[in-house]
Amino acid sequence: MSVFNTDRLAGKTVLITGASAGIGAATSVLFAKTGANLVLLARRAENLKATKEKAEEAYKQFNKDGKILTIEADVTKFSDLDALPEKIKNAGLDIDILVNNAGMVKGTEQVGADADITQMFDTNVLGLIHLTQIFVKQFKAKQAGTIINLGSIAGREPYAGGAIYCATKHALSAFNGSLLRELVNTPIRVIEIQPGMVETEFSVVRFRGDKAKADAVYKGLQPLVAEDIAEEIVWTASRPPHVNIAQLFVLPVNQATPTLNYKK
Incomplete structure (x- = not known):
């Protein structure tokens, strides 16, 4: 038996937040290759459409059948999240796997703007918790x-320039750990993926659109890419039902901590 038995995912339905780009988009396509149904959630309708088209191509390429439901929604708006179950039910789907991927960071200031702090907590913590409870x-x-739940190395170790982001990811990790314990008497699996340096639009957002600054973060080092983390997400989901990968810490080979890395 293959250690990456995707047959277990065929016909399952996966809800992925932040599915319009980066890790969310890559995860959507990889789940499509397994024959899973997809419920794709994001704010950007055009990007969401592009992800759907890529997932549809993956179904064709791997001779799989699956349904795709795209929903334009904002995880920071509880009303958007509360409307999801009815929309999913009306599409004839029933969620088996929830991937809380949506997340963001803005700035590296020691004391950031209140609006940025609120947005980070609303996206990375409050929205995630509310959707998970549903x-x-x-x-x-x-x-x-x-x-x-998509955590981060920032949820393991704080670093200068990441005070608010680290706080949100520490909160996510604490929530994940508590939920794991609270559901120990059930068959429900609770998983946290903690990536290190992943080159996506994440750093571009952090540096408020300054791509040169974002590119400099990874210069001289081969970082992880979205597809690397997508593979870990799908792998954990494809374990036998009695196996729970409670926490998975993933780094590029030349990174050891948030601030210790080797660049040529």
């Missing part, structure tokens, strides 16, 4: 389900 109820009712 589907935990459903998973408990059917006694099955997998929750995958």
Whole structure:
């Protein structure tokens, strides 16, 4: 038996937040290759459409069948999240796997603008918790389900220039750990993926659109890419039902901590 048994995912339905770009988009395409149904959630409709088209191509390429439901929504708006179950039900789908991928960072200031701080906590923590609570109820009712939360190395070790972002990812990690313990008497799996340096539009957003600054973060080092983390997400989801990868810490080979890395 292959250690990457994607047959277990065929016919399952996966909800992925932040599916319009980066890790979310790559994860959507990789799940499509397994024959999973997709519910793709993001704010940017055009990007979401592009992800859907790539996933549809993946179905064709791997001779898989699957449904795709795209929903334009903002994880910081609870009303958007509360409307999801009805929309998903009306599409004839039932969520088996929740991938909380949406997340963001703005700035490296010691004391950031209140609006940026609020946006980071609303996206990375409050929205994630609210959405998870919605589907935990459903998973408990059917006694099955997998929750995958995208954490970060910033949730393991704080670093200068990341005070608020680190605080949000520490909060996510604490939530994940508590949820794991609270659901120990159920078949529901709770997983946290903690990547190190991943080159996506993440750093461009952090540096407020300054691509040169973002590129400099990875110069001289081969960082992870979105597809690397997508593979880990799909791998954890594809484990046998009695196996839970509670936490997975993933680094590029030349990174050891948030600030210790080797660049040529």
